[in-house]
Amino acid sequence: MTDATVRAKLLGLPGSLRSNSNSLAVLRGLQDALPAGVSMDIRDLRLPLYDQDIDTPDAPAEVQAFRQAIAEADGVVIVTPEYNYGMPGVLKNALDWASRPYGKSALIGKPVLVISNSPAFTGGVRAHQQVNDTLLAIPAKLIGGAQVVIGTVGEKIRDGKLADEAVLKFALGAIDKVVAAAGK
Numbered sequence: 001m002t003d004a005t006v007r008a009k010l011l012g013l014p015g016s017l018r019s020n021s022n023s024l025a026v027l028r029g030l031q032d033a034l035p036a037g038v039s040m041d042i043r044d045l046r047l048p049l050y051d052q053d054i055d056t057p058d059a060p061a062e063v064q065a066f067r068q069a070i071a072e073a074d075g076v077v078i079v080t081p082e083y084n085y086g087m088p089g090v091l092k093n094a095l096d097w098a099s100r101p102y103g104k105s106a107l108i109g110k111p112v113l114v115i116s117n118s119p120a121f122t123g124g125v126r127a128h129q130q131v132n133d134t135l136l137a138i139p140a141k142l143i144g145g146a147q148v149v150i151g152t153v154g155e156k157i158r159d160g161k162l163a164d165e166a167v168l169k170f171a172l173g174a175i176d177k178v179v180a181a182a183g184k
């Protein structure tokens with residue numbers, strides 16, 4: 001897709017750093033299945049630990065690049081696993097960085113879709129709730145309606161990508177809402 005044919009540019013954020021991550025595989029599957037005119041860059045959340053002492057105009061370069069990527073995206077798609085009944089620290093850390101500067105966060109008013117997943121049938125729904133709460137604190141424009149919660153995710157991935165047609169269709173319906181919320 002050339003820049004001229006892109007109607008909406010999304011940013012995909014996996015809440016896991018491991019190379020064989022199911023969350024990353026979900027994003028890769030969605031990336032391949034996006035409708036014409038919609039693109040998605042996937043970005044790793046490997047950032048320094050949030051520290052208000054270094055959250056200055058000279059904040060670490062990775063943080064500035066992360067905030068810039070959010071600012072440039074029309075919408076954000078977060079795919080999170082669940083760690084100990086909650087969201088992974090990596091994701092909370094990234095959202096805390098993204099939430100600042102106070103009142104000027106690139107996430108304020110930004111359409112954000114949250115998808116959770118787990119090898120368990122519960123699909124990471126408790127992490128989903130925590131991510132929603134954090135986004136509401138900022139506040140991002142949280143995409144509501146039926147929650148995209150993917151249980152037994154391992155059975156739905158092939159060759160490192162989400163490949164389950166029913167889940168893809170359901171998640172793509174939610175991505176349509178992101179694009180609409182962005183006015184695209």
Ligand SMILES: Cc1cc2nc3c(=O)[nH]c(=O)nc-3n(C[C@H](O)[C@H](O)[C@H](O)COP(=O)(O)O)c2cc1C
Binds near residue numbers: 021
């Ligand atoms: C520290 C830790 C805690 C976990 N806690 C939960 C949990 O509370 N609920 C759950 O469904 N899975 C839990 N799991 C299993 C993860 O869902 C599983 O490892 C998953 O593959 C991680 O996501 P990823 O594939 O995107 O890296 C946990 C895994 C780890 C490493």
